[in-house]
Every structure is written in structure tokens, then in C-alpha cells.
Amino acid sequence: MKYFIFRNYTVEPLFVNFDAGYSQYGDISVLDQEADIYLWFYQISPNPDPVSRGNEIDDFLRKIHYLIKQIPPTKDLYVFSLVDMFPFKWQNSDFSIEIKMFEFNNKIFELTKLYPNVRLIDLGDFVRDYPIDSIINWKYYFTSFTFLNPSLAKQFTIWFSKKSDAIQLKRKKCIILDLDNTLWGGVLGEDGIEGIKLGNSYPGNCFTEFQRYLVEASNNGIMLAICSKNNEADALVAIENNPYMILKMDHIVAHRINWENKPTNIKSLAQEMNIGLDSMVFFDDSPVERELVKQAIPMIEVPEFPTEPYNITPFFKDVLNCSFQIYKLTIEDKKKTSQYKENWKRSNFRSEYTSIDDYIKNLEIEIEIRSVDGFSISRASQMTQKTNQFNLTTKRYSESDINRFIKDGNTVLCASVKDKFGDNGISILTIITYDSSDKSAHIDLFLLSCRILGRGIENVFLNFVLNQIFLKGFKRVYASYVATGKNELAKEFYKNNCFIEVESKDAEVKYLKELNEEILIQSNFKINYA
Amino acid sequence: MNEEVKNIMASVFKTRIENITDDLNQKNVTFWDSLRHLNLIIELEEKFGISFEPEEISEMTTFERVIFYITKKI
Numbered sequence: 001m002k003y004f005i006f007r008n009y010t011v012e013p014l015f016v017n018f019d020a021g022y023s024q025y026g027d028i029s030v031l032d033q034e035a036d037i038y039l040w041f042y043q044i045s046p047n048p049d050p051v052s053r054g055n056e057i058d059d060f061l062r063k064i065h066y067l068i069k070q071i072p073p074t075k076d077l078y079v080f081s082l083v084d085m086f087p088f089k090w091q092n093s094d095f096s097i098e099i100k101m102f103e104f105n106n107k108i109f110e111l112t113k114l115y116p117n118v119r120l121i122d123l124g125d126f127v128r129d130y131p132i133d134s135i136i137n138w139k140y141y142f143t144s145f146t147f148l149n150p151s152l153a154k155q156f157t158i159w160f161s162k163k164s165d166a167i168q169l170k171r172k173k174c175i176i177l178d179l180d181n182t183l184w185g186g187v188l189g190e191d192g193i194e195g196i197k198l199g200n201s202y203p204g205n206c207f208t209e210f211q212r213y214l215v216e217a218s219n220n221g222i223m224l225a226i227c228s229k230n231n232e233a234d235a236l237v238a239i240e241n242n243p244y245m246i247l248k249m250d251h252i253v254a255h256r257i258n259w260e261n262k263p264t265n266i267k268s269l270a271q272e273m274n275i276g277l278d279s280m281v282f283f284d285d286s287p288v289e290r291e292l293v294k295q296a297i298p299m300i301e302v303p304e305f306p307t308e309p310y311n312i313t314p315f316f317k318d319v320l321n322c323s324f325q326i327y328k329l330t331i332e333d334k335k336k337t338s339q340y341k342e343n344w345k346r347s348n349f350r351s352e353y354t355s356i357d358d359y360i361k362n363l364e365i366e367i368e369i370r371s372v373d374g375f376s377i378s379r380a381s382q383m384t385q386k387t388n389q390f391n392l393t394t395k396r397y398s399e400s401d402i403n404r405f406i407k408d409g410n411t412v413l414c415a416s417v418k419d420k421f422g423d424n425g426i427s428i429l430t431i432i433t434y435d436s437s438d439k440s441a442h443i444d445l446f447l448l449s450c451r452i453l454g455r456g457i458e459n460v461f462l463n464f465v466l467n468q469i470f471l472k473g474f475k476r477v478y479a480s481y482v483a484t485g486k487n488e489l490a491k492e493f494y495k496n497n498c499f500i501e502v503e504s505k506d507a508e509v510k511y512l513k514e515l516n517e518e519i520l521i522q523s524n525f526k527i528n529y530a
Numbered sequence: 531m532n533e534e535v536k537n538i539m540a541s542v543f544k545t546r547i548e549n550i551t552d553d554l555n556q557k558n559v560t561f562w563d564s565l566r567h568l569n570l571i572i573e574l575e576e577k578f579g580i581s582f583e584p585e586e587i588s589e590m591t592t593f594e595r596v597i598f599y600i601t602k603k604i
Contacts, residue, residue: 142584
């Protein structure tokens with residue numbers, strides 16, 4: 001990832017660990033075309049005259065407007081918000097700079113809605129962690145024109161990497177919770193349903209507050225699961241009936257409340273929820289359990305759960321900052337908990353039917369296929385980043401990459417799938433590129449979110465796509481499967497759909513299919529193409 | 531201490547430790563530019579818990595003088 005940084009001060013010490021180029025101070029006339037991402041890192045000067053400080057801000061805005069027009073829409077511009085690192089007033093009643101800065105940040109926020117490639121990064125989020133007099137080192141300011149104290153460079157690097165990961169969608173998916181002394185104070189088996197510590201006074205209020213955060217986490221697309229050694233029936237009664245419980249079973253995607261060992265339970269939770277163990281974070285107050293889980297499942301994240309109840313809230317904020325940052329939630333993210341619950345109902349429903357065909361028919365599946373556009377692009381990019389199991393080539397694309405495919409006239413299709421239990425949202429994506437020299441089409445990417453697997457939707461969708469290619473006048477279709485260690489599930493996909501293997505090299509197997517006529521799609525699904 | 535400083539310099543200058551000779555002079559090498567000079571000073575201040583004055587910083591352009599000013603402070 002190559003950055004190009006527009007700046008009006010020396011910022012090089014902050015980005016030593018990044019592949020970055022820099023503009024001249026205050027210059028916006030030169031734009032490095034090679035860069036993948038552009039950064040805007042301007043600060044207002046510690047000028048004693050508030051009017052000229054205000055003018056600087058106006059000038060920043062004009063420059064950003066100009067830059068947005070210069071930067072191709074396929075590349076991102078990250079704008080750092082303005083923070084007053086040198087708050088100083090001649091009159092205490094003068095708030096003109098605060099208001100100007102607020103207006104600037106707000107205008108950038110408005111721009112992010114108009115231009116999806118503009119992202120706002122709140123620098124205040126970093127600066128707030130340090131005392132104001134350590135933010136600027138005046139020696140370096142006057143000798144090297146450095147604004148942010150270079151001795152904070154290491155912390156800045158870590159912070160910025162997390163922010164940029166959040167924009168590029170690398171976050172965990174699920175929190176696994178223990179019950180006793182984690183979700184509530186005390187031990188249910190000893191203290192009873194009314195005796196566990198929850199409520200308005202210490203220490204119960206710490207756990208209640210923690211639960212408020214958990215509920216909000218669930219509303220923000222983080223899945224919650226329970227893994228606890230308790231009597232299941234007692235625990236469920238406590239959760240539903242203790243009046244101070246804020247978290248209810250509705251917020252819980254799946255649970256294992258039994259006397260099995262925790263690693264076994266966690267693995268089976270991962271299987272049920274259809275997510276990787278590396279996307280889980282495990283909360284348990286017992287160091288023994290934590291160690292056991294860490295040893296057995298090294299890829300799971302196991303933070304040190306605090307021993308003092310009053311430290312749970314700050315602890316949880318840290319975990320959220322480290323592992324669950326996201327730039328923007330999609331509608332699919334927000335619905336995640338209910339979608340997984342519907343899936344669970346589906347699999348229960350399955351056992352009521354004698355044949356799988358019978359079951360699928362009764363699901364009343366509808367597939368809605370459309371070209372990726374401004375509304376679906378963030379979800380499309382997200383799927384390329386997060387889908388591992390049924391992903392034929394596992395190419396990770398940013399929104400800008402996908403935009404480029406669309407602009408170059410390739411086919412980028414997504415589909416949403418719903419059935420009688422609910423709407424799974426957009427969960428299929430494919431990208432087809434064309435080579436007019438030999439009239440061939442290439443399936444660059446083909447993926448299905450794992451929550452809709454097991455119903456044969458992938459085959460129907462593939463045939464639909466092949467027909468689209470055929471109707472465009474292309475008769476040869478090339479496709480490949482690239483093994484990643486996580487996508488074993490999709491290995492035979494093209495073979496099963498009558499593709500011929502033409503080449504096998506390292507992890508990649510290449511396939512070809514000649515199209516002679518439109519394929520008749522026989523299925524129990526309703527397909528809508530808009 | 532000389533070895534420790536050499537290690538810091540090699541890592542800040544992104545060069546091999548053999549290149550940090552006792553007679554190293556900013557004038558004679560390309561890897562010691564003004565930006566890396568700033569990074570070097572920051573690293574040294576942090577490592578040894580000391581602070582250099584601007585006049586000293588601009589003087590510290592050879593390995594020998596870097597060592598001299600550190601020794602003066604600790």
C-alpha cells in the first residue's frame with residue numbers, strides 16, 4: 001500500500017514505517033499517480049492572530065475541494081480532522097476557532113457522503129489520549145517544523161494502522177462470553193438467580209453497564225455467544241428473569257452452557273455460526289480457562305479480563321478499539337444477529353423434512369440479482385475481504401478496485417437471497433472480465449457468503465451468469481480455483497458444473513467451459529434480475 | 531555504549547552495522563539525510579532519557595560528535 005501525504009508541516013517521523021511520499025509544504029499541485037491512498041494531514045498554525053488562523057482553515061477547505069476533483073474516484077483520500085493542539089485565546093468569550101474547526105470537520109463529513117472515496121479520520125481520537133502539553137514538542141516545532149510530537153510516532157503508527165484496517169474491513173466478528181463473574185458478579189450456582197450481582201449499586205452496576213455495551217455491540221453487528229460451565233436451565237432462567245439483566249437471549253447468536261471443556265465448545269460454536277476461529281474474541285474471568293483456550297486454539301484472541309469489576313468498561317472499550325473498529329456499517333452488518341438466528345431456525349426446520357430437495361423447495365427461496373452500484377459497493381468490497389470458505393479465487397478488493405472493474409466495462413453482479421425465514425441480504429458476488437481478442441470471458445471472482453450455503457444456490461447462480469456471458473456473445477469461459485487452506489469447500493465447484501481442467505500450477509487450477517447454448521436452469525428458486 | 535549507538539544509527543539509517551564506522555561523517559554518506567537525522571535524535575533522546583539543544587543537534591554530524599554529546603549528558 002503506497003501513501004501520498006498532503007501536508008503543511010513535517011510529518012515524516014509519524015509515517016516512517018509506511019511506504020509514503022510527501023507533498024511540498026502546503027502544495028497541492030503535484031499528485032503522485034502511483035499512490036494507492038492519499039492522505040490529508042494539515043494542521044493550523046499556532047499563529048497568535050485568530051483571524052488568520054480562521055483564514056487558514058478556509059484555505060484548507062478550498063484545497064480539499066480542488067484535490068477531490070484531481071484524485072481519481074477509484075482511489076481513497078483519507079482526511080485527518082482538525083484538532084486545536086494549541087488552544088489559546090485572547091478573550092475567553094471567543095469561540096471562533098472552535099467553531100471554524102467544527103465547521104471544517106463537519107464539511108468533510110458531508111463530503112464523505114457525496115464522495116465515497118473520501119474518508120474522515122478523527123485525529124482527536126488519538127490526541128485525546130495524551131496531555132495537551134505533550135502533543136507539540138516546541139523544540140522540534142521550531143527546529144524541524146514538526147507539529148505532532150515525534151516521540152509519539154510509535155503510538156501514532158499503531159493508532160493509524162488500526163484506523164486504516166477499520167476502513168479496509170479487517171475486524172473480528174464475534175465475542176464469546178463466560179457467565180459467572182463475567183456477565184454478572186458472583187456465581188449463579190451458589191448465589192442463585194436473585195443473588196448474582198447486577199443492578200444499580202457496586203459491584204452489580206459495573207456488570208449492568210458492561211451488558212449495556214454488549215447490547216450496543218450486538219446492534220452494531222458484533223455477534224455475541226455464550227460459553228459457560230453452568231446448568232443450562234438455571235442460566236437461561238437467570239438471563240430471562242433477573243430484572244437487572246439487560247442482555248437477553250435475543251442478543252445471543254448461539255450458546256454452549258454445559259460442563260464440556262471450553263475449547264471443544266468454542267469450536268462447535270464456530271461451526272454452528274459458520275465463522276472462523278480467528279474472528280472470535282473470548283472473555284472469561286478465569287485465567288485457567290483463558291490459558292486453556294489460548295493453548296488449544298492459538299488463533300482466537302483472548303484478552304486479560306479485569307479482576308476488578310470497575311475496570312470492565314475501560315477494558316471493553318480497549319477491546320472494541322483494538323479488534324472491532326469499523327469505518328462504516330452496512331445494513332447486512334446490523335442485521336447479523338437476526339440472520340444467524342434465522343439460519344438456526346432453518347437448520348432445525350431441515351430435520352422435519354425427509355429429503356433435502358423437499359426442504360429446499362419449502363424454503364421458498366428468492367434470488368435477486370443486480371449489477372453492483374453505489375448502494376451495494378461497500379457490501380461487495382466487504383464480501384471480498386471477509387469471505388473465506390466459498391471463495392474461488394479469494395481476491396481482496398477495495399471499493400475503488402471494484403469501481404474500476406465497473407468502469408472498464410466488466411460484469412460485476414451481486415445477489416441477495418431471501419426465504420420464508422428472512423432476508424439474508426447481499427450474499428453473492430461475481431466479477432467477469434472479457435477478452436475480445438479471443439472472445440473469451442474470465443471469472444475473476446466468484447463467492448458466496450457461507451450463511452447461504454447448502455442449498456445449491458451457487459450452482460443456479462453460476463448457470464445464470466454463464467447465460468449472461470453467452471448472451472453477450474462470448475463462447476469460452478475461463479475460471480480458476482485458488483486453494484488458500486480455507487476454501488476446500490469450493491474445490492470441486494467448477495468440475496461439478498462441467499468445466500474441463502486445463503492447467504494446474506501451484507495452488508491454482510484453471511478450468512474452461514465452452515458454451516454452445518443457453519443453459520436451462522431448473523430449480524425451485526425464484527430468480528429476479530433487475 | 532558505542533555499540534548501542536551504532537545499532538540505533540544502523541536501524542534509523544536503514545543500513546548495515548558495518549557501515550557505521552568510527553569516522554562516520556554525515557558529509558560522506560547518502561543514508562544520513564536531514565530527516566533521518568531528526569529520527570536519530572528522537573531515538574537517542576528516548577533511549578538515553580536525555581534532551582539535546584538545537585545547537586547541539588546541528589553539531590552532531592559525525593559519529594564521534596554524537597558520542598561526545600551523549601556522554602556529556604549522561
